[in-house]
Amino acid sequence: MTLQIGVAVFLLVVFTILAVxxxxxxxxxxxxxxxxxxxxxxxxxxxxxxxxxIKKGEKIYSDILKGRSFDLMRIFGCRECLPEKxxxxxxxxxxxxxxxxxxxTCPSCGAVLSLNDYLAAKVFYPEKGKTxxxxxxxxxxxPGF
Numbered sequence: 605m606t607l608q609i610g611v612a613v614f615l616l617v618v619f620t621i622l623a624v625x626x627x628x629x630x631x632x633x634x635x636x637x638x639x640x641x642x643x644x645x646x647x648x649x650x651x652x653x654x655x656x657x658i659k660k661g662e663k664i665y666s667d668i669l670k671g672r673s674f675d676l677m678r679i680f681g682c683r684e685c686l687p688e689k690x691x692x693x694x695x696x697x698x699x700x701x702x703x704x705x706x707x708x709t710c711p712s713c714g715a716v717l718s719l720n721d722y723l724a725a726k727v728f729y730p731e732k733g734k735t736x737x738x739x740x741x742x743x744x745x746x747p748g749f
Contacts (some may be wrong), residue, residue: 676727678723
């Protein structure tokens with residue numbers, strides 16, 4: 605009777621150890637596959653107005669208003685949500701300023717934005733690393749920004 609209990613306990617310990625070892629290998633394989641896919645393709649920036657991917661060499665149309673303690677930025681859009689014709693012209697002198705573009709939405713309030721509307725943001729310049737931009741809203745939900 606004690607021999608049977610001893611064998612049962614031994615088998616239980618062996619199966620528990622095998623289960624732990626096999627589950628650890630599976631998790632490490634999953635982690636390796638996740639990290640290898642993360643480093644294969646570089647992250648592409650996304651337009652905050654329309655959500656389309658910004659390809660290498662493309663720009664987001666914006667301007668910076670210099671301040672004393674920090675700078676303000678007006679973000680007008682990318683090539684997808686701001687046609688080149690409108691980008692090459694002065695944005696505030698578009699022939700139909702109130703024509704809404706359904707792709708252009710404010711990430712803060714969700715309002716549909718026309719060509720004259722922009723996103724309001726603050727620009728931070730850290731000592732190390734890339735310039736940081738924090739979006740606060742659009743010209744509709746933050747009118748005095």
